[in-house]
Amino acid sequence: MMRNGLLNGMILLIFLLGLGGCVGTLEIWGVNRPLSSDDDDDDDVPDIDFSDYNGDEFLNVRWDKEQAQAGYFDCQEAFAVTGTEEDVGSECPFCDVVWAVTLDLIDLSAPCLSQGTDLDVAPSYNRIIGMEFHREGPFSLYRSTADSGSELGQVGVGAFNGTDFTWSGVGDWEEPFSASGFTLFYSGEGSF
Numbered sequence: 001m002m003r004n005g006l007l008n009g010m011i012l013l014i015f016l017l018g019l020g021g022c023v024g025t026l027e028i029w030g031v032n033r034p035l036s037s038d039d040d041d042d043d044d045v046p047d048i049d050f051s052d053y054n055g056d057e058f059l060n061v062r063w064d065k066e067q068a069q070a071g072y073f074d075c076q077e078a079f080a081v082t083g084t085e086e087d088v089g090s091e092c093p094f095c096d097v098v099w100a101v102t103l104d105l106i107d108l109s110a111p112c113l114s115q116g117t118d119l120d121v122a123p124s125y126n127r128i129i130g131m132e133f134h135r136e137g138p139f140s141l142y143r144s145t146a147d148s149g150s151e152l153g154q155v156g157v158g159a160f161n162g163t164d165f166t167w168s169g170v171g172d173w174e175e176p177f178s179a180s181g182f183t184l185f186y187s188g189e190g191s192f
Helices: 002-020 065-069
Strands: 052-063 075-086 097-105 124-132 139-143 153-161 164-168 182-191
Touching: 052 097, 075 124, 075 182, 139 164, 153 182
Parallel strands: none
Antiparallel strands: 052 075, 052 182, 075 097, 097 124, 124 139, 139 153, 153 164, 164 182
């Protein structure tokens, strides 16, 4: 008799959970949130040191069919990115963390941008980068397009693997270049 009561109780519990579900959100640390480098098994928010940004950013150029047939090739310029955490200001009010960074062109002799883009990219320049963490899914990456004072625009989405991260996306500003036969987008990677 006790066995039937326990079985009926379990069935009722499963039924009620099916109707109302469980309260809360499942977060998988390391997929939609970075994992800390410590080895303890606590369920607290990981203690990630976001004070320094170190990574690479790529300016990707994609040519349309006509330009590709004329000999232009898809390519990317690589930049080393380093910076320090800043206060989240009006440039990116929805960002969880923001950095003031310097981007340094890695290979000054790369032929990518010199093949007809007419883009004037300095070998070194400063920008603001921000990340917005989402409770479910990847993070969003935001970036300024001028040295200072400009609002950050979303340039990609990314994911963490431990404290390593990668991101990619297409910028809202690619359309002006499509008339020239190419599109641009940023991507990147790094580690905290």
